[in-house]
Amino acid sequence: MSDKVNELKVQNLTKLYTLVLLKSKNAVTGYFILKKLSDDLGKTSSPTYVYQFLKNLEKEGYIEKVENKDSKRSKGYSLTPSGAAFIDRIFSRFDNLIDVAIQSKLKICASCGVKLYTDYHIETIHGKEMNFCCVHCAGAYKTGHDENHKH
Numbered sequence: 001m002s003d004k005v006n007e008l009k010v011q012n013l014t015k016l017y018t019l020v021l022l023k024s025k026n027a028v029t030g031y032f033i034l035k036k037l038s039d040d041l042g043k044t045s046s047p048t049y050v051y052q053f054l055k056n057l058e059k060e061g062y063i064e065k066v067e068n069k070d071s072k073r074s075k076g077y078s079l080t081p082s083g084a085a086f087i088d089r090i091f092s093r094f095d096n097l098i099d100v101a102i103q104s105k106l107k108i109c110a111s112c113g114v115k116l117y118t119d120y121h122i123e124t125i126h127g128k129e130m131n132f133c134c135v136h137c138a139g140a141y142k143t144g145h146d147e148n149h150k151h
């Protein structure tokens with residue numbers, strides 16, 4: 001059986017962010033993950049859910065417990081080489097999704113390249129609808145455009 005078929009599913013932000021955190025530090029505890037989910041994303045996640053995901057990752061051999069010499073409590077989990085490869089596979093998949101989401105939603109100013117979210121300026125130039133952050137950028141674009149394309 002191919003291990004691709006049985007690959008652990010990362011279908012939500014809680015799991016994805018858990019992977020981000022595992023990649024960002026040497027040892028990560030469930031408590032740290034829950035705190036970061038809450039601090040960084042404003043997400044209150046079920047500890048059971050996060051710990052279960054960590055257990056599954058450990059079962060797959062993607063992470064391993066880091067023992068703490070000074071205390072009975074473990075320092076948390078650290079990534080194994082196969083876990084790092086797993087995360088790279090997941091991230092490259094999400095990269096594509098993020099690219100698609102950005103391309104479909106995000107517009108940029110045709111003049112200065114700034115990202116446009118709402119209330120941007122649309123102007124039709126040479127029959128083509130173009131997006132600008134402001135009228136000044138539209139003006140600058142038209143001036144530059146006409147100078148570059150003088151016949």
Ligand SMILES: [Zn+2]
Binds near residue numbers: 109111114
């Ligand atoms: Zn602009």
